[in-house]
Amino acid sequence: MKNILKYLLILPVIFTLSCNKYTDIVPTGALLVQSTQDFYDLVSLPNRGYPINNFQYLVDDMWMKESNVIGINKNIDIINFTFDEAESRTDRLTSSSFYNQAYKYINRWNTIISLVDDSKGDASLKALAKAEAKIFRAYDHFLLVNTYAKSYDPATAATDGGICLMEKYDLEAVPVKSTVKDAYDLIQRDIDEAIPFLQVQPVDVYHPGLAYAWAFKAKVHLFRREYAQAREAAIKSLSYNDKLFDMVEYTKQGGPTVLLVPAANNPEVLSHQYMTGYTEMSFGYQYIISPELRTLFGTNDARFNLFFNTTNASFLDIGSGTAYHSVAYTRFFYPTVGMKIPETFLILAEAYARENKLTDAIATLNKLRVKRITSGTVNLAVPATIKETMDLVINERRKELLFGFNRFFDLKRFNTEADYAKTVIRKFPLVNKTVPQQTYTLKPNSRLYIIPFAQDVMKKNLALTLNTDEIINYR
Structure with missing residues (x-):
């Protein structure tokens, strides 16, 4: 293994790795990696993308323009949008950009973790490089297991089928599928091993810092229903960074048409990652929100009023009650799949609610809402029950954590609990009168929530x- 240290070729990986050995001859396109600094620099990966097209419509928050459904041959978007369990998803998923990207990144992190110790450089930088790579490896495994497996259920996680775990750089490895519990155990181990070596202020926005690591740790505990640990980790994260962007004041200043807030100027961002790339929100017309979510925002929420359009007939169906994101990334950087500080507040609020600390839960929500709600009821009253408080938390998560993975993952995890399981009902079309309107239903236990490999x-x-119980007919 040490022979490859002189010249290292970072290759995309699709699950089984080539058995060819690296040599001391530099292949065409090879990446020169010799020093510890070189390995540390590998952690930085601008424009890191996680396409959501395999599942973006399996939620109650997203919508499709009617002309992209009616009269169109079925594709994976239409199958998901109409919650069609009769159609074969496996026939259409010949490959997955998200899956292949995530494992390519894991291969990159494993390269650093496995090989940096044999490089020439400072021991503390080696430890930092390994720690940052472990946090990112944990994050990628987290995204994969929550997409391709059941949500974590303490009663069944030890037997629920998971994903293949890649724990080291090995050209000859043939990964074996884990359970959901195995995946979460690795994720938590990576996080816990990384945190002692991370920095409060990372060298740049593409390296993870302690606020991000503790926020991610809180998220993992939340998904495992370890609420006390989630609360403690969220508080720890906020002790490093609790900055919220004041959208109420931003509204008074004229919003994104007057005051630009590019990525470097958005203080809420904990990790710069994207669905497709840093320019993605320039094409926000592709991200249409549902009438249900549009109604949930109400009329005095800056998260909607600053960034959404309801009147452009080119990009949405007038009369449908939908809206689309209309602000380019150059005017306001809108995080989608990475973590941001508002999510840490929401994790903390949910942890408090789960522990029946309802006053603390609502106080935490109100710290966020005071930066978002421009008039009317800003501060929520404390409800009488955990269920009512959780409903408020869930609503704020829907309004704050748009696009990306969050609502898909939330529906999956809440569907494992009777109090919060939701049957999603979609009536479509809403405007077109030439075809009959139909009602489409996504049940909490639908197999559609597990994306097939x-x-x-x-x-x-x-x-x-x-x-899932689907069958692959290989093409």
């Missing part, structure tokens, strides 16, 4: 099995 992955790892 794509065909290219299954072909390369014959030991890998689906976590």
Whole structure:
């Protein structure tokens, strides 16, 4: 293994790795990695993307323009949008950009973790490089297990089928599928091993710092229903960074048409990652929110009023009650799949609510709402029950954590609890009168919530099995 330290080629990986050995000859396109600083620099990966197209419409918050559904041959978007369990998703998922990207990143992190100790450089920088790579490896495994497996359920996680875990850089490895519990155990171990070596202020926005690490730790505990640990980790994260962007004041200043807030100027961002790339919100017309979410925002929420359009007939159906994101990334950087400080507040609020600390939960929500609600009821009253408080937390999560993975993951985890499970009902079309309106239903236990592994992955790892009851007809 040490022989590859002189010249290292960072390659995309789709589950089984080539058995070819690296040599001391520099291949075309190789990346020179010799020193500890070189390995540390590998952690920085601008424009890191996680496409959500395999599941973006399996939620109650997103919508499709009617002309993109009516009269169009079925594709994965239409199957998901109409909650169609009769159609074969596996026939259409010949490959998955999200899956392949996530494992390519994991291969990158494993390269650093496995090889940096043999490089020439300062021991403390080696430890920092490994720690940052472990946090990112944990994050990628977290995204994968929550997409391709059941949500974590303490009663079944030890037997629920998970994902393949990649824990080291090994050209000859043939990964074996884990359970959901195995995946979460690795994720938590990576986080806990990384935190003691991370910095309060990372070298740049593409390196993880302690506020991000503790926020992510809080999120993992929340998903595992370890609420006391989630609360403690969220408080720790906020002790490093609790800055919220004041959208109420921003509204008074004229918003994104007057005052630009590029990525470097948004103090809420804990990790710069994207669905497709840093320019993605320049194409915000692709992200139409549902009438249900539009109604949930109300009329005095800056999160809606600053960034959404309801009147452009080119990008939405007038009369449908929908809206689309209309502000370019150059005018306001809108985080989608990375973590941001408002999520830490929301994790803390939920942890308090779960522990029946309802006053603390609502006080935490109100710290966020005072920066978001421009008039009317800003401070919420404390409800009488955990369920009522949780409903308020869930509503704030829907309004704050738009696009990306969050609502999809939330529906999955809440659906494992009777009090919070939701049957999503979608009536469509809302405007077109030439076709009959139909009602589409997504039940809490629908197999659609588990995305099947794509065909290219299954072909390369014959030991890998689906976590749904679908059948693959290989193309």
